[in-house]
Amino acid sequence: xxxxxxxxxxxxxxxxxxxxxxxxxxxxxxxxxxxxxxxxxxxxxxxxxxxxxxxxxxxxxxxxxxxxxxxxxxxxxxxxxxxxxxxxxxxxxxxxxxxxxxxxxxxxxxxxxxxxxxxxxxxxxxxxxxxxxxxxxxxxxxxxxxxxxxxxxxxxxxxxxxxxxxxxxxxxxxxxxxxxxxxxxxxxxxxxxxxxxxxxxxxxxxxxxxxxxxxxxxxxxxxxxxxxxxxxxxxxxxxxxxxxxxxxxxxxxxxxxxxxxxxxxxxxxxxxxxxxxxxxxxxxxxxxxxxxxxxxxxxxxxxxxxxxxxxxxxxxxxxxxxxxxxxxxxxxxxxxxxxxxxxxxxxxxxxxxxxxxxxxxxxxxxxxxxxxxxxxxxxxxxxxxxxxxxxxxxxxxxxxxxxxxxxxxxxxxxxxxxxxxxxxxxxxxxxxxxxxxxxxxxxxxxxxxxxxxxxxxxxxxxxxxxxxxxxxxxxxxxxxxxxxxxxxxxxxxxxxxxxxxxxxxxxxxxxxxxxxxxxxxxxxxxxxxxxxxxxxxxxxxxxxxxxxxxxxxxxxxxxxxxxxxxxxxxxxxxxxxxxxxxxxxxxxxxxxxxxxxxxxxxxxxxxxxxxxxxxxxxxxxxxxxxxxxxxxxxxxxxxxxxxxxxxxxxxxxxxxxxxxxxxxxxxxxxxxxxxxxxxxxxxxxxxxxxxxxxxxxxxxxxxxxxxxxxxxxxxxxxxxxxxxxxxxxxxxxxxxxxxxxxxxxxxxxxxxxxxxxxxxxxxxxxxxxxxxxxxxxxxxxxxxxxxxx
Amino acid sequence: xxxxxxxxxxxxxxxxxxxxxxxxxxxxxxxxxxxxxxxxxxxxxxxxxxxxxxxxxxxxxxxxxxxxxxxxxxxxxxxxxxxxxxxxxxx
Numbered sequence: 001x002x003x004x005x006x007x008x009x010x011x012x013x014x015x016x017x018x019x020x021x022x023x024x025x026x027x028x029x030x031x032x033x034x035x036x037x038x039x040x041x042x043x044x045x046x047x048x049x050x051x052x053x054x055x056x057x058x059x060x061x062x063x064x065x066x067x068x069x070x071x072x073x074x075x076x077x078x079x080x081x082x083x084x085x086x087x088x089x090x091x092x093x094x095x096x097x098x099x100x101x102x103x104x105x106x107x108x109x110x111x112x113x114x115x116x117x118x119x120x121x122x123x124x125x126x127x128x129x130x131x132x133x134x135x136x137x138x139x140x141x142x143x144x145x146x147x148x149x150x151x152x153x154x155x156x157x158x159x160x161x162x163x164x165x166x167x168x169x170x171x172x173x174x175x176x177x178x179x180x181x182x183x184x185x186x187x188x189x190x191x192x193x194x195x196x197x198x199x200x201x202x203x204x205x206x207x208x209x210x211x212x213x214x215x216x217x218x219x220x221x222x223x224x225x226x227x228x229x230x231x232x233x234x235x236x237x238x239x240x241x242x243x244x245x246x247x248x249x250x251x252x253x254x255x256x257x258x259x260x261x262x263x264x265x266x267x268x269x270x271x272x273x274x275x276x277x278x279x280x281x282x283x284x285x286x287x288x289x290x291x292x293x294x295x296x297x298x299x300x301x302x303x304x305x306x307x308x309x310x311x312x313x314x315x316x317x318x319x320x321x322x323x324x325x326x327x328x329x330x331x332x333x334x335x336x337x338x339x340x341x342x343x344x345x346x347x348x349x350x351x352x353x354x355x356x357x358x359x360x361x362x363x364x365x366x367x368x369x370x371x372x373x374x375x376x377x378x379x380x381x382x383x384x385x386x387x388x389x390x391x392x393x394x395x396x397x398x399x400x401x402x403x404x405x406x407x408x409x410x411x412x413x414x415x416x417x418x419x420x421x422x423x424x425x426x427x428x429x430x431x432x433x434x435x436x437x438x439x440x441x442x443x444x445x446x447x448x449x450x451x452x453x454x455x456x457x458x459x460x461x462x463x464x465x466x467x468x469x470x471x472x473x474x475x476x477x478x479x480x481x482x483x484x485x486x487x488x489x490x491x492x493x494x495x496x497x498x499x500x501x502x503x504x505x506x507x508x509x510x511x512x513x514x515x516x517x518x519x520x521x522x523x524x525x526x527x528x529x530x531x532x533x534x535x536x537x538x539x540x541x542x543x544x545x546x547x548x549x550x551x552x553x554x555x556x557x558x559x560x561x562x563x564x565x566x567x568x569x570x571x572x573x574x575x576x577x578x579x580x581x582x583x584x585x586x587x588x589x590x591x592x593x594x595x596x597x598x599x600x601x602x603x604x605x606x607x608x609x610x611x612x613x614x615x616x617x618x619x620x621x622x623x624x625x626x627x628x629x630x631x632x633x634x635x636x637x638x639x640x641x642x643x644x645x646x647x648x649x650x651x652x653x654x655x656x657x658x659x660x661x662x663x664x665x666x667x668x669x670x671x672x673x674x675x676x677x678x679x680x681x682x683x684x685x686x687x688x689x690x691x692x693x694x695x696x697x698x699x700x701x702x703x704x705x706x707x708x709x710x711x712x713x714x715x716x717x718x719x720x721x722x723x724x725x726x727x728x729x730x731x732x733x734x735x736x737x738x739x740x741x742x743x744x745x746x747x748x749x750x751x752x753x754x755x756x757x758x759x760x761x762x763x764x765x766x767x768x769x770x771x772x773x774x775x776x777x778x779x780x781x782x783x784x785x786x787x788x789x
Numbered sequence: 790x791x792x793x794x795x796x797x798x799x800x801x802x803x804x805x806x807x808x809x810x811x812x813x814x815x816x817x818x819x820x821x822x823x824x825x826x827x828x829x830x831x832x833x834x835x836x837x838x839x840x841x842x843x844x845x846x847x848x849x850x851x852x853x854x855x856x857x858x859x860x861x862x863x864x865x866x867x868x869x870x871x872x873x874x875x876x877x878x879x880x
Binding site: 193529 | 804806808810813818840843864
């Protein structure tokens with residue numbers, strides 16, 4: 001099966017469950033907007049994903065359900081139990097289909113037929129569509145959500161309104177009228193009302209409304225928006241809502257027909273709002289309609305033959321009302337006499353175009369609801385037939401609580417420690433008990449356990465591995481929305497999404513990445529005009545790339561924007577007191593670019609709502625370093641910026657190099673270690689107050705770890721010095737230790753409790769022989785050394 | 790650069806963004822009998838349009854852009870007043 005389809009099926013299962021649950025809750029609590037939203041979103045996602053595959057029936061059915069839910073969400077329709085039944089039936093049908101898809105990779109042959117009835121029913125409360133109405137063989141009486149004419153309609157002018165009203169009357173069509181009152185300070189939010197307005201499709205008339213009184217030219221503030229807009233368009237309400245989605249509070253949309261406009265023109269008051277039940281469309285499942293018609297025909301015969309009265313008439317009225325409801329025409333015949341009933345039945349049978357003889361909208365809700373229940377149950381059962389009871393949607397994906405995986409990881413760590421204890425036991429067997437054979441056997445056992453433990457660890461790590469596409473997933477949307485808001489055209493390119501990394505890394509990567517991308521969009525990439533002037537293509541390119549690099553993953557955010565101006569950065573840093581005057585002169589360009597990572601630095605002159613409040617890049621660096629990674633930035637003025645994050649693949653297991661200092665063992669993360677060297681004591685030099693060694697022509701400062709950690713130790717003057725060379729922030733520094741040991745994989749536990757203050761240690765780890773190893777935070781230790789020196 | 794400003798005449802080119810609004814307004818404020826060519830203008834930021842509406846410079850060349858020509862030019866030339874002045878009419 002194609003992996004996309006497999007994923008869709010796996011997700012579909014969850015979505016269906018959440019839709020079902022949401023709908024049921026919604027029925028209990030119909031007013032909850034969050035619930036409606038939730039169900040709508042699920043249906044929407046479903047429709048969106050189904051569009052990827054060749055399942056037109058599925059897309060059509062979910063689309064109908066989505067439209068209905070959208071109407072409910074928008075408050076245009078009240079959800080009743082009939083609609084809920086239809087919706088549930090639709091999703092049951094979908095579940096049946098998907099079970100079929102899982103096995104045969106296509107929809108069942110009956111899908112089209114099964115769907116059309118439900119689609120018609122779902123569309124019915126919305127006014128139905130032409131196909132559904134003709135299928136039912138009756139003329140629809142659609143409910144259009146006609147809004148009351150707003151008073152700003154006058155802006156269009158009487159003449160034009162009259163013309164439009166005549167046209168709409170002739171064509172029984174509606175127009176959407178929009179008033180857009182931009183906030184006075186909207187320019188500061190990178191909004192351009194004219195730009196929005198010109199994107200309105202099917203614009204019929206646009207009127208730019210100037211302020212009532214212009215300010216005097218001296219007092220005029222060009223950054224205050226004074227204009228407002230009214231427009232008439234043939235675009236659908238959905239299109240308009242989408243277009244104005246960032247400024248919904250500044251926009252009023254009214255859907256008006258000829259009558260509403262005429263009411264406005266003649267100054268009539270608004271009629272009482274139409275009850276949503278008032279006119280259901282005659283858009284019904286053909287089979288049901290046939291049944292209903294049979295009932296009506298029978299009723300008609302009864303009425304023709306005899307003169308039913310009393311309970312007989314009442315029963316007949318019940319039957320007729322139920323049948324009428326099935327046909328989508330609510331009737332209130334309670335207490336009607338024989339003539340009225342007969343006329344109603346004839347009206348229904350004759351498929352009279354007009355509302356049958358009956359009291360119009362004033363529906364007695366209890367009666368109708370009681371009657372609505374039995375017919376509504378029928379389609380649900382009908383849909384159930386398509387359901388494949390033994391079917392399974394998608395492959396089985398086990399959702400496991402993250403904590404459980406973490407717990408498993410911890411146990412693997414404990415197992416490793418316990419396993420390492422065996423080597424000590426083997427030594428003890430040989431030395432203390434003198435049994436070499438036993439020692440050998442323990443070592444054999446150890447080798448077997450070691451292999452299993454390694455595999456177990458790899459398996460658990462694998463469970464925690466996620467592709468970087470998870471971290472990249474949010475960016476297409478983010479970039480699209482932000483670029484529209486900023487008026488820039490940006491193409492987002494992602495590379496290496498299938499690179500895997502530990503879930504902790506992926507999760508922690510989210511915020512820094514969002515920050516970097518926003519920075520690029522906001523500051524890096526120029527507006528189109530500036531790009532063209534600079535001879536670049538109008539569409540900017542933002543690349544997110546990931547690549548595995550040994551036990552690390554490298555993520556790069558690059559843009560082809562204006563780049564970082566090192567001179568400006570230096571001046572800014574100097575103005576903010578981040579660098580001294582000498583540094584201002586001496587810093588190289590690449591060092592200058594690095595200044596943006598200093599706390600309190602923000603290059604944007606204007607604080608925007610996207611980014612740039614001076615808590616930017618330093619936060620990125622801090623969070624990446626917390627993960628044990630590094631951030632570097634390369635930039636070419638005018639050609640773009642590349643920010644490179646290097647992160648460990650996994651944070652669960654840390655490789656440390658064990659060294660001993662003054663008789664105690666410490667761990668140093670292997671990532672930092674460049675090399676280990678032994679030097680004769682005589683080759684140690686001293687420059688000012690700093691011990692140094694010269695290695696391959698390079699002077700490397702040496703820090704005495706024992707002194708930095710305040711542990712008394714005097715090195716043997718005759719012995720060679722053991723120096724561990726580490727790289728911190730691109731600088732090489734030697735650490736003077738007394739002895740090197742091996743490298744070990746440890747599970748690092750952060751310092752907590754009484755030791756939480758000890759910044760010079762990044763955590764503790766338990767070694768196989770039961771020893772607690774302190775792992776050094778080298779950066780802090782060096783800071784400590786600098787202070788004590 | 791979307792703005793070419795001379796003593797009494799200006800040419801607006803391409804997309805006039807919010808960044809140009811201040812400059813344009815200052816120029817409109819400063820010139821005696823401003824004339825503006827919109828021929829090559831593709832889009833006016835709302836702020837720029839607003840400034841043009843307030844200072845009402847003479848439009849020396851009509852925009853080629855369909856939207857600007859149809860919807861914006863009539864407001865600036867002021868000949869077809871009904872579009873913008875009907876807010877006060879009785880309903």
